[in-house]
Amino acid sequence: MRPSVRLLTPEASSRQVSRLLYLCSTCRQQVSRPARSVVTLAQPFGRRHASSDSSSSSSATTPLTEKVRRKIWGTDNPPGLKDPYGGDGAISRALGGSTNENNLAESTGQQELETVTGEDPLAAAASSSGYVPAMTWEGLPTIGHLGRWSDLPPSQADAYSPFVAKKRLVKEGLVALAAHQAAVELALLRSLGKPLTAVCDVLEHDESIFKLIWECKIQPGAEGAWEGALVFPNEETEKALSFVFEQIGGVAEEDIPEATAAEAAEVDEAEMEFDDVEEESASATSSKPIPFFGYDNVQDEGFLALSLDDLATKFAFLKRFAQLSGHFFPDPTIHSITTVQQALEYVHSVNNPKPKKLAHQLAASAELQDLSNVKVFLTRRRAAHRDEELGRKKIIDAELRARGLME
Amino acid sequence: MKRLQLQQWSGSALSPRARPACGRLLYAGLRRQTTVSSTTTDAAPAADAGVATSRQLAQAPVLAASSQMSRRLLPSPPVEAARESAKLAALHARLYLPSRFPLETLARTLVHASADPNADFNNQSLATLGDDLLAYYATEHLLCTYPRLPLTVVFAAMYAYVGKKTLAAMAREWGVELAAAPGGEVDPGLLQFHRITPGTSLNTGPITGTTRPNDDRTSWRRGMTSRVVYDDHFGEPTMAPGATQQSTSNITPTVTAEEASATFVRAIMGAIYLHAGRPAAKRFFSQHFLSRHLNISELFNFSQPARDLSRLCAREGFESPVAKIISETGRKSRHPVFVVGIFSGKDKLGEGAGSSLLEARSRAAVAALKGWYLYSPLDVRVPSSMEEDGAAPWKPVYIDPGEVVV
Structure with a gap:
């Protein structure tokens, strides 16, 4: 129950329950529900309008929110919308109007429903202009699939021709x-x-x-x-x-x-x-x-x-x-x-994008290529490279082979 | 005699175009059988060898570039590796070598004969030429600047200018790094030589196999004057070529890092002379060798300076030297100081201070002797300056009768 609605629900008053016993709001409401008919007179904001056995006809027709609104404004004709809290929302009203105007040509299910009921004057007008309602889904435009989409034949909508050329020009x-x-x-x-x-x-x-x-x-x-x-x-x-x-x-x-x-x-x-x-x-x-x-x-x-x-x-x-x-x-x-x-x-x-790796960028830079005392390697220099450069590697290899540590 | 045009030789024999890798690979199979070539004493044999290489290369088939594995089979880096080495280019720039000096030759100067016995690819010939050039330039500088130096001091000064230790220190200051072991895969910018085995004793007793007569008489005294005739420019005995061949035929020759570095510097000097010519070589010598400060007065070592001075005065016809106290202080104290001057007639030859009269007199005599021996003409010209274009007519330099022989 939302808190705003909860405020409107009746609760058992302190007179009805023991003073020694603390009761939370939920319990008070539960207590009050079966005894609603008993405590009706004690509740100023009871849901009398919803009860069928209400004696007051005006309270039965006027919703609670309207009564609250009247009380807030202090008059029986409060300003603003006629029914701001009830009825459909503005969006649903707007949608409902547009769907009616569009004659429901696309939504076949709704159309069928309306033709079955036969209450829509627009549908009647459509039938008068040679409109034949579909009895099966055959031949109707479809959206989506019921599984196994790969078995469906390609339709016209499946073909895609891009606006730009498929192949980029490089030269x-x-x-x-x-x-x-x-x-x-x-x-x-x-x-x-x-x-x-x-x-x-x-x-x-x-x-x-x-x-x-x-x-x-x-x-x-x-x-x-x-x-x-x-x-x-x-x-x-x-x-x-x-x-x-x-x-x-x-x-x-x-x-x-x-x-x-x-x-x-x-x-x-x-x-x-x-x-x-x-x-x-x-x-x-x-x-x-x-x-x-x-x-x-x-x-x-x-x-x-x-x-x-x-x-x-x-x-x-x-x-x-x-x-x-x-x-x-x-x-x-x-x-x-x-x-x-x-x-x-x-x-x-x-x-011609720039190389992502710095080593490639440096290797491609003409400034460094002109420098003869700078050498750019594309891989990390490791101790093995240093040994090779110093001529030490072959001695290490020979010693490792002599000790049987390397094949 | 018409002067040899060494620059033309260097252009044809030592340019990088004339010595590409194919000639090198052609030699790779033959180099195992080659013996150590005889030491070349001048530039002509080296140039002839280079010409021969270029001739063979014209007939040699073009072989594919050697891979890293096949490079390991070579005793020294191939010629084309010189262009790839950053160390070599850096060394070239650091030494401010002329652009006519190719990187390939610089790489060759870094290969000692112990690493690559083939004389076409090691620095032996260049080092021989460079050694002679260094000795010549250093000797003429010393003799013309200090014409009265005793022979021992000349030898010591020569060793201080172009000796092994000095050259090794220079190579170290130039930033030349040493390779752990020579090989084709080694960076050409590293000095390559076969290191001497650890634990080898360097002082193996009396040296035999020298060029001196009666070499086996180890107890005979080697006189200082005989060193001028028989020994090298440092006064040390030179080894006969036959002796070195005998020693290298058995085992792989090994050298110390000092010796290899010194050879490298000598080879640089020879290569500069071949590629850039005599003026560049002389400029290189004055910038890198003569610029090193050498206090020659510290090279003297007199055992009996007073006696030497009296002999000198007698030889030169001066009055015999007399030591006189110029001043003294604290004779009775713990730290007396005597200032003694040595006079020849009315001329004061030298002056010295000491804590005793004898010490002061000895110091004064040393000062007088140094003043005599360290005489230097005001306008010094060396004989090699006559090779420059438009040189002034030669005036004979001062020649001294020499040191006193007691």
Whole structure:
């Protein structure tokens, strides 16, 4: 029994029990329970409202908490909620309302229950719109399993395709290619006024488009400004890339309704074919994974000076760069990066981590390698090494063998 | 006679490129049969041996680098180990050796002949050259600086400058550590030699097998003048080469750490002369040997100084010396002090103080003799300074008739 409720329960008064005998609160309550009907009049806060044989009708309808509340406020109409201590909570009320509004489409069990009872008007409305209640679980969407999950066939939800590339780029030239491509794409989207992160919808361009991107140069303005940084090799490239990137970000789909239905169908078919081609090319590239179609480095390195001070640009660039390069950027690193160069340096540091052991670090340091009077050993020098170095070990070994202590 | 171009020899014969490991391994199988090579007395045979090595190496097949186990079979570390040793590089830098002095040669100077009997890989030839250089530079310095020194003092001063004990102390001060036992696996930066067996008596009685005539007459007196002719620059008998060969053919030669350290220092001197040339060798000598303070006046030991002084004055035509009391105090006390001066005519030759008249006179005579023998010209030039470019014409140095013979 909770202490707050315990205060409300009646206890046997001191008149009912012997004065010489001490009784604890629990015992007094136990004493009072069977004698409740006897001591009803003596208890000002008895649970008269719960007893069926109560004479007062008002006390029967008014709960105890309400009475206490009225007493506290000193009036029969206390301020605040109508029933602050009873009924459902605010959360359960809110939940109950939402579940009713959602028509219980997902929770089939509850739906069945309601259809059986037939009291829900919403269910009736659903049945009027051709809704057929399920009698078995066959064909219903399922969540979870009843054991032996490994026997279940793979579903569509089981397939997982990560956002970033599965394989991280290690070579410096390929990482630079990814950064250059991301920079060119973002510069294009900026010039076209598109949402910057929309470019992430396209994981890989066609080889011809990639070649056009590769030929573009970036000459950032003062302090790495992106405005006017993109330099196209010729007009055709600019037109082609503008046409391609116009279709990125859902604008192309908006254009489709303007065309006729037949054209739309053709476009759909073309897109389907294009998708097929893409899938084929994807499968072909997966069979022989040549990233960036065999290009091994960038033409110019002007993109390194691009500024990432703008948060939206930084987010879009790092998202696209992570998608292309497969390198994840942790939050502190994202916070500290201000230029494209720093992002590349981070990837370089991830690809070439410092050795964990101090000995390896020292052995790799060029400063110590230049010192001819310093020798770094990768293992601990022990007494045996010292003996070997002094020429003492062979004498010790010979003596141990002579005494039969060593084979 | 045209001077030999030793630097050209050192470049072709002793550069690290000319003596890689394959030539070394070629010798590994043959070295068991080789006897101890004869002591080379100048640089030419060593250079010839180096040239021969480089010739053989051109025909030798390139063998794989020796592993740690096969290194144990070698009597001394292979040549390529010199580049790996930190101790060797540290020693090279500590001695401030010129960059023309390769680490491989420094490693070779640390291999005593008792560790590796092959003369191509031990420091014997370098030590012989270095010993001669040290003796020459020390002798010319002593004789030109103190032309009147008695022969015994010259020998003692020579021993103090370039003697065995001094060289061993220098090697210890340079931080050269000693290997416990020689071998191919040993760090090349350690001095390698076969240690003498504990308990071996070093004083084995009268020395025989020397180059002196009538060597077997042990009771005959060895005169001081004869030492100039027969003995080495310390006045000690030199061993005949045949005697050393006989002794090494039976058992493995063993040496003391002092002897091995001294050989190492001599070899360093010879190697510097070969690789860096005469000026560098002379600079090395003046920086490491002449810079050591030696109080020559303490090397004298007169038994009868007053008699020697009177003989000296008679020989030089001075008036005979007369001792006179200059001052005295406390003649009747427990600690009297007499100050006696020795006069030759009106010139005071020396002055000494003592607790008795005889002691004071003896001290005065010693002071007078030291004043005579320790005469040093103001402008000292040694003969080797004439080898420098643009040297001034040679003026003969002062030659003294010598000490008095009583």
